[in-house]
Amino acid sequence: MLVTEAQGKALLRAAAVTTPSSHELRSLDEVRDCRVDFPVAVKAQVAAGGRGKAGGIRKANSPSELESAFDAIMGMRFGGEAPSSVLVESWLDIERELYLAVAIDSRVGGFNVLYSPRGGINIEDGPPPLSYPVGLARNFRAHAFRALLEPVESDAKVRERVISTARRLLEIAQANECTTVEVNPLVVCRGGALIAADAKVALDDAASFRRAATAAAIAAARDKAEREIRLCEEANLMLVWLDGEIGLISGGAGMTMAAMDAIDGAGAHPACFLDVSGNPTPAGFGLAFDLLDRAPNVKGILVSMFGGGLHTDRVAKTLVELLARRASAKPVTLRLNGTRSDLATTILGEAGYRNHATLEVAVADIVKKVAGARS
Template sequence: MRLHEYQAKDVFADAGIPTPPSALATTVEEVVEQAEEIGYPVAVKAQVHVGGRGKAGGILLAEDETEAREAAEDILGMDLKGYTVEKVLVEGAVDFKNELYVGVTMDRGAGQPVAMVSTQGGVDIEEVAAEDPEAIAREHIDPAFGMHPYQARKAVYDAGVPKEVARDVASVLTTLYDLWEDTDASDAEINPLMITEDDEVIAADAVLNVDDDALFRHADLAEMEDEAAEDDLEAKANEYGFDYVRLDGNVGIIGNGAGLVMTTLDLVDYYGGEPANFLDIGGGAKAERVTNALDMVFSDENVDAVVFNIFGGITRGDEVAKGINEALGQFDQIPKPVVVRLAGTNAEEGREILNDELVTVEETLEGAVQRTVEYAEDEQ
C-alpha cells in the first residue's frame, strides 16, 4: 500500500522526524484558509501517487492569497500523469540551503535492507543512481540486529553531509530505518531532506510504501488504505482480477505470470526503456482477459507502446494467438503499437496465427522488448 505524502508525513512526525507545518485541502477556499493559518509563503502540493509532481506542475509556491488561490485552481482537478488531483497538501515553504536524500529499502541482490544517503537530494534519485552512483552512500543492515548508530554515522559521513548537520541527519536516518522495520515497509524515503540556513533538518517530502500482506499487523495504517485511493486503472485491475502496479514510464507490459512480467520489466529497463506498469493477467490468455488487459494499458495515456509476453503452458500457444487476434479485432483502431512474444507449447503455430497487421511478432523476448522500446521512442 502506497501512502500519500500527507499520510507518510503524519507517520514520520509521530516518530519524531521534523516536518513543516501542513494541512490537507480539497477546495480552493480551504487552500486559502489553510495557507493563511500556516503563514506565507506556502507550497501547494498535489496528493497523487506519481513521481515528478513538481516538473508536471503539481507543486506550486504561493507568496500571498492571490497566488495561493491561483495555485489551488491550477492543481485541483488537474490530470497529473493519468491521476485526477482531488486533494492537495498546503505546507509551509522551507528556506533551505541544501537538499539531501535519505532512504531505506530492501537490496534483494544482497538479501539485506540498505540505508542510503546522498547530498544530491531534490531530484529523481534513480537518475542520480544511474548517472553518478558514487553520489549515493549505502550501508547494508543486518535485520537481526537493526541499524547500529555507527552505521548511520558512517552512511552520513560517506555521503559527504556537512558536519554541522551530520548528527541530526544520522538521527533521521536511524528513525527512518526503525519505521521501515516496524511498519513492514518496502520503501521509506525523504527526498528532499532540507537543510535550513539555521542548520535544521526538515523532511520536505515523505514516501512510505507498506507491504499489503502485513497490514493485518498495522490497523492504524490499514485505516489509511481507503484514503490512499487507487486510480481508475488500479480499481479496474481489481475488478478484472489482475495483478497490476502502475509505474511512471511509457512502455506497457502484459504477461501471463509474475516471473514473466518481472523479467520483461528488467529487460525494458536494460534496453533503455521505462516500464509503465506491471500487469499479470494470470494463467492462460483467453480473449476476454486479453481484451481487458489491452483496454487497461491502452487507457493509460503515458503508454506509447505495448509488449505482450506470453508463455503457452497448459494453455497452448495457438489458443493464446486466437485470443489475442479476437481481442485486438474488437478495437476499431489499435491506438498504440503492440509487440507479441509467444513461447512454449505450440508457440510456432501461434505465431503463424497471429495477425501481423495488428501486431508485430517477435520470436525472442529480447527482440520483442527492443522493438517495443524503439516504438515507444518513436511515439514520443
C-alpha cells in the same frame, strides 16, 4: 505502493521526526478559511514521483496567490494522476539541503540507508549517495554509520542529527512495513535544526493482510484507478498499458516482458503488458480480449502462452469458443507452445486457426497482419 507526502509526513511526525507546520486542503473554502503566515509552499498531493519538476510545488506570498496556486495545482495531472489535495506549509529558511532515505535493496537483502550531503530536486544528477547496508533494521549501528559519514559530512552536529534521524526512519519502515522512506530534502535550517521538507513513502502491498493502513491505501488507489486496471486486478490479471499497437496476451511476468521485447525487435510496439497466468480461464481470456478489442490504439492481438503447468489444449478450447462469438475484426495471432501443444494445434486447426510454432514466428505474423490492415 507510494502514498502521498501528507500521509508520509504523518508517519514521520508519529516517530518524532520534525516536519514543517502544514495544512492539507481539499477545497477553495478550506483555502479561504486557512490561516497561515506567508510566504508558504503549496504542494500537490499525488502518489507519483517527479512532482517538483512538473510544477506541482509553488510559492505563495499572499492569500490571493495561495488561491490561484491551489486552483492551478488541482487542475494538473502527474503521471496521469489528479492531486487529491494540496499541502500548504510554512516556507523554510534553508541553509542546506540533505538527502536521507532507507529503502529495501535486493543485494543488501534488506534495508539500505542512503545519505547525500547535497540533496534536493537534482539528486539524481549528482554523485550516487553514500550507502550503509543494514539488512534487518535491528542491525543498525550508529557507530558504523558514523564511520561512513565522517568522510562525506564534515559538520559533526549535522552528522549526529542525521544518524538519529536515520534510526527513526528505519523504525518507521519496520513498524509500518514500508519498502521506502525517503526524505529529500532533509533541510538544515539556520540554527542547525533538521526538518523533513518532503516525504516519499512506499508501503509493502504484500503486508496488507496485517496492516490496516496499507489495506486502506490499496483500496483507495483501486477506487481511483482506471476501470480497466480495476477489472484486471479483480480478475487476477496483470495489466500495464503501453503506447504501442500490438495487444499482447501472455503468461508469466518474465515471458510477457520477453514477448514485448520480441515485438519491439520485429519493428512494432506492444500496446500492453497483460499477464493472464493468474486466471487462464474463459473469464480471464474473455476480459483480456474485451479490453484489447475496445482499446482504440490496439490494431491486432497476439496470444502467446508457453504451457508449463498450464495445459495448452484447455487454452485452445477456451480461445476457439471465445473467438467464435467475438465481434471485433481486429486480427489475431495465436501461439500455444509447451504442455499438450500438439492437442492445442489440432483443436485450433479444426476450428480454422493456425497455432504458430514459436514466439518469433507468431510476432512476425501479427506485425504483418497489422501492417496489412493499415495499408
